[in-house]
Amino acid sequence: MKKMIAFSLIAGLVASTGCTTKPVQDASKTPAINLANLDTTVSPGSDFYQYACGGWIKQNPLKPEYARYGSFDKLREDNQKQLKDLIESLQANKSEAGSVAWKIGTFYAMGLDSAKLNADGINPVKDQLAAIEAVTGKKEVSAMIATMHKEGMSPYFQLYVGADEKNSSMNIVQLYQSGLSMGDRDYYLLEETKTIREAFKSYVSQLFTLAGYSADQSKLATEAVMKIETGIANVSFTREDLRDSQKNYNKMSLAAFKSAYDVLDWDIYFGGLGLKDIPEIDAKQASFYKGLSDLMKKTSVDEQKYYLAFNLLNEAASYLNDDFYAAKFNFYGKTMSGKQEQQPRWKRALETTNSALSEAVGQLYVEKYFPPVAKEKMLTLVGNLQKALGQRINGLQWMSDATKVKAQEKLAAFTVKIGYPDKWRDYSKLEIKEDSYWANVVRSNIFDTEYYLADAGKPVDKARWHMSPQTVNAYYNPTTNEICFPAAILQPPFFNLDADDAVNYGAIGVVIGHEMTHGFDDQGRNYDKDGNLQDWWTAEDSKRFTERADVLVKQYDNILVLDSVHANGRFTLGENIADQGGLLVSYEALKSSFQGKEPAAIDGFTATQRFYLGYAALWGQNIRNEEILRLTKIDPHSLGKWRVNAALRNVDDFYKAFNITENDAMYMKPEERVVIW
Template sequence: MNKKNYVAVATLAFAMLTSCAGQKEAKSTSGIDLANMDTTVSAGTDFFRYACGGWNDAHPLTAEYSRYGTFDELFENSQKQLRELIEGLAAQKNNQAGSAAQKIGDLYNMAMDSVTLNKQGAEPVKAMLDKIAGMKDKSEIVPMMTEMAHIGIGTYFHSYVYADPKNSSLNIFQMGQGGINLGEKEYYLDTDSITQNIREQYKLYIGKLFQLAGFSEADAQQKVADVMELETAIAKVSRSATELRDPEANYHKMSFDELKKTIAGIDWDAYMKGLGIQAPAELNVEQVEPIQEVARLMNTLPLSKHVSYLEYNLLDAAASCLSDDFVAARFDFYGKVLSGRQVNQPRWKRAVNSVNGMLGELVGEMYVEKYFPAAAKERMVKLVKNLQTALGERIDAQEWMSDSTKIRAHEKLATFHVKVGYPDKWKDYSKLEIKNDSYWANVCRASEWGFNDMYSRIGKPVDKDEWLMTPQTVNAYYNPSTNEICFPAAILQPPFFNMEADDAANYGAIGVVIGHEMTHGFDDQGRQFDKDGNLTDWWAPGDADRFKERAQVMVDFFNKIEVLPGLQANGELTLGENLADHGGLNVAYLAFQNATKDAPLGVVDGFTPEQRFFLAYATLWAGNIRDEQIRVYTKSDPHSLGKWRVNGALPHIQAWYDAFHITPSDPLYVAPENRVNVW
């Protein structure tokens, strides 16, 4: 599917669906596996290699992966557990119609049925392809666009329903840029040889899809040109990933009448009718210029070009759900060219991921029942409270922040909505039908179920108890609109959280994760939202300027990092996540000191508790990655690469210098006056 979640949340890392193993009876260990280390490298030369070299050597990249790290290891191990759960339902005969077992089992079986998928070929999308090709007038573009939106296919721009950034208790209709399937504008505009090659390979992919769908080579080539013309035009006026990080600059609330005047040339009445909603009294247009450009394109380009564009969006969205030749074509571009992967995942993994993606909380209920221990949640809740106390102490210690701002910061910290493990109320999938017609048809029904669920919320209060990740997701997030921090059950397992380990490892790992998410409430984006989740300036005069001055040190530091020959890291794009790592480390270290001051831990395996704290942190980011994937992440990911979340973060933490006796002669040494000092 080409469906995206446009709610802005700050995550710990890359979202992954997984489940965790059950915990054994608690007993204290160091939590540090010495085999993960490479002590032939000194800590002050390359701490990433020092802490993670053994793990990286033991986990070389296989053909299936473009990046493989600790997140991926948990994901892979847990996929096998989910497979057992899902295949158990899929193997059952006569599951009750409409039951969770029937929906999960039938969807999985259809995703696995390669014989039927290959027999059907492009047939599941033929009716819609014909409908698009049968358009006779430009007035049909908007209705077709909205019809496709119902089934999860993005086109010219996107719309969604979520909290008004400046009135966070109310859900409103919102729109923003979209329409470019390569995701980032730079892929269409940069002129370096690598990006130019990606564009040429993208054109080949577009043409391949059209030919697989039955178009002649000549027609396919014309349609390639049409698609590239439209996507390039939209890309030219779209905002970059860095520009999208400014919440104030991406907020334009207006009335429906103002929308018609601001972006003329689109039939907005037809658009709302197509979505199946009443025209909203007020709405938020995140980025105006890209949608104005869409209006221009709709009115100036011939209908035939729009037909090509809509057809391609359908084929691209459906390709992974059709016959093997479509799946291979899509993987050859997105998997091989963009990410450097050599082979696609086996079908069972793709099927598990698909079921997880469409029926996430149904699978989540099964997962929680079988794998999540109550003791893990209890210990996690205690850790969160300890981290909140430590962050409060860190706020008080900041000399650059005025007392009035500190008071409001404490108010925000005290009102954090903490979610651990799984939701108290599960989503109701009763209205979603899984039928035995085609895999793609069920993907469309699942998308429409999600569409209807979202649009039913217009004008209604925001449900602050809703989860934006499933329990089986190995990740964590902070959501500024609800001022919430969320730690799904699946992250509560080693190396992040170890019920058998002592506090040194747990505060260095899950403690930093907690502190990371808390700090997001006060990073360059999160600090612009108040305790109620409203986008508003709550800082005293001068404090914001002092914050920006200190944050710029982080930007400049990361901008100087060369991630590949000739390719620099993007300090502006990664600022929020880098600040969250910085704050998370400082806050978790203080919380660790507080927790152990009355009963200090001893040396284990030759490492002090302080050293084990930082080794546990570094282990979270162990991993190998292909050059192609480094380029993708550098263009689009707000997270720094794993290596630099270690070697770029720790040189700004004085406690790390003290723990490992780092001196000015060490390559990672940064002079105190050049270090980041924010939280």
């Protein structure tokens, strides 16, 4: 759901933070600019990313368990250790059975119990496999897909409840294409991904073998999974098309949808989710269901059963015995991402527990460790950034006054969420037992699904958060026109209470500006101040925006990320616009804070130089080649190096700060630079 509604700062990181013996603000003794993180053998003008981050990169080599290790990951890793201490303290205090603290401790303990996990073997999923095997026709397939969707799996497509994008105050049931176990259609269709496809086939066969299927059955299962997932890939929207908000809005009556697309027995499917009486849905990628209908007609019930069984085994593998986990890690971890070792069991158990009881864990964290002063300072920063963005909008030469008025209205209507929600979620009805780890995961998934399904047809709760407080990330949600900064990101290197303003504006200030700019990027600009998908631009302004955005697309398209593989400027456009906007808006706010007098240099760096060094420090990372290729296909964010170098090459003040000339590799001719916001 987060993926559909929110543009986050970084994809793929639902990072947990925990508690230490000291409050968060004491962690800010971290130096604002750590000179050891620089690589002064490289000049700023030749490669600013290497200059600003080279020392950090050298000091933080990739560990075998990581495919990418950067500033986000380091903070996440530190927080995992802290959160581990918190949960272990709950266990040591012998919490009352059934209490939230007991549920957290018990869930975590079951993830650690390797002896039980290995002794249980395939038993935790046997009943579910038997139910799939009992399927005999379309009606049973429809009921089974509803069950699996409720249990947190996504065969064929996904269903979720969220704001109606053209009536943003009300929730509507929405369908979204899914069903690809490798995550992107290219893995099934391109010659260059053939090696990964072959490894995927081996993985599918291995799961069925581990589940007790015969060699012949495993072979048939592998063929069925490849047939269905390749068919799904062929009818799926491309990742570029998924960025077209209007193209992905297809509201219709439920009766019209059922009449047009006979993929399933929809009465049974929606009835199984308690949604039989809903009047309408948003079918998102509507043509996908026509293609899916055609595919299903060419697919036998037995093939569909194998596909459903694989979805179950693939999802459950992380929570079963060591053999299942190793099989999943070898494909997704080693083959697709280049990782060399599994994460320690405690990290895996921690991540699962944190996901299942996210706000419960977050409440414990906030109560004990989140300093009010951080929230107060953030509110001030956000106010300064809003003012700066307003000034930049007023100064745009390419935008008409009529559109500027609408843009200012949208900016003024931003809802700002900092730290943690005002109202915490109730977990009293989530049942945690000591039967099996997988059973608890399923019950947690059902609990979450029912939580969201209950919103169908009801007004949108704009107070609800879509990230937990202990998540090292931030987001913008277009349908509520909100920006959110969880407590966990308000730590160094993002937010440093002891740092001077220049560093904080370069770090958390740019993060704030980044999320604000999402409201005006290639997707966010399509939503008005109330969060409705509505064109509030003049035709000429829209044309001018697109012209500028296309320049940015071409700049990033020209980046070679590895060997002959280029970045995808169209797919990453929104994040690239937000990175650039965040830089420009935050620097505008910093300059205003000078009140005409720039502060003195620190460690030989001017305030402007410290601003850009503070920004670059966020993106230092080591990354494996396999992960570069994977993220280029699935992540709408540019790689860390290019979030620095490619973004800064368009910023005039950056050139002045480091005296970059036409003789430097970082130099771009002024007429080739582009500024959007």
